[in-house]
Amino acid sequence: MSTRTEATRQRLFDAAMELIGQRGAEAVTVDEIAAAAGVAKGTVYYNFGSKNELVAQLLQHGMGMLMAALAPAGRAEPAQHAAHDAGPSPHARTSPERGAVAAPSPADDTFHEVRGMVTRALRFIEAYPGFVRLWMGEQWRGDGTWHTLLAARRAEVLVVIRGALDRVAARREPAPGQDLDVVATALFGAAFMVGMDRVSTTPPKPLAPAAEAITALAIGAFGG
Template sequence: MNTRGMNIRPAEPAGKELRPARTNATRQKLFEASMELIGERGAAGVTVDEIAAAAGVSKGTVYYNFGSKADLIAQLLRHGVDILKARLASTGTGTSAGAGMVPGEAASGSGPRPDPLLAMEAMIGQAMDFMAEYPSFARLWVSENWRTPSEWQDTFAVLRAELLEIIGAAIESVAAVYPVDETISRGSLETAIFGACFVVGLDRQTYNPERTRNQSVAAIMAIMRGYVVK
């Protein structure tokens, strides 16, 4: 279900402010250490002591910055999504390598308009690179996101909406240039691409490492190209 426009509760418990990490470097170390441990045993099977030791920081530092294990995981989910969002947004203009002008459009004085389909292809490629770099994050997302109830349900709802918004903007850019099938639900299309990025990326890392990045991207782009009317 598309969550954009819904009144979603904040990722943190009401009235509680999480302590900011002292540095982004500390947060990144904790993120990488926790993802490795969670990938091995799941979120419930990992302790704060283990995460702190793996990251090379004291347990006190973790509690000072985050307050509790639940808040730590919530903030590390946020950190991972922020990394992913930055990578997706970096391709949003369609100016990445290989992006060409819109088919059939003559160059104007302001220069050719980049092809939004190629921009989306580059965006999906960035998602595949992220899944390859952080497969344990994808496992945590897939395993916990649809668990009911989940300790981080509110956090997932907020982060999911943010990612869907980026995908929705990319779809909107395509629809502004190409004729599209208006019978297809825009929210369902966003969700299909969103889910495919996680599932195809994770499946490639876990079961089919022989599949190339480009093969994975092409499979997901087939969803989007089916939306464009020939």
């Protein structure tokens, strides 16, 4: 695919994401998508064949971006909070000079991967709220055209989240009665609800408290 064609497809994705995210796929016409992207109507059909195929590829495109965002960065996210309960973290270090409790490093903060993943998810939602509205709107329509596609991609996201929780479980026993599949779903739902709430105001609500509140769900699941 040429650079020019890829740029055109990206403009169509961006336009469709914004319009469909606001009004729903059925309410938006190909003419409106083309006009918003600054291309001729025929360009939409040339690139995608139909509006349904455009939406299907848009959902795949957006989910691919989300999966990339959830992937761990080249280095661990810095831990910004030393304690998650009434006392100091069991991984916190004491300064020999002052006897003060120091924040844990990324290497010994048990929940740094979960916190980093949550933070990146919130940033993704802030950058692409139209896509998230589209996804959430179509996900829960059991008879929707893209329900099967979205259910499969949602399952992939949950596998990534569950993997992060499993790595926590390798270091720390889950609290009695906790099901990590349910915890993964809770983190997924909380991130999207809190993320959309953040971007409902201008400017968005602060990122760090939102990320910490969601991460607290995981901490609580491990008896934190």
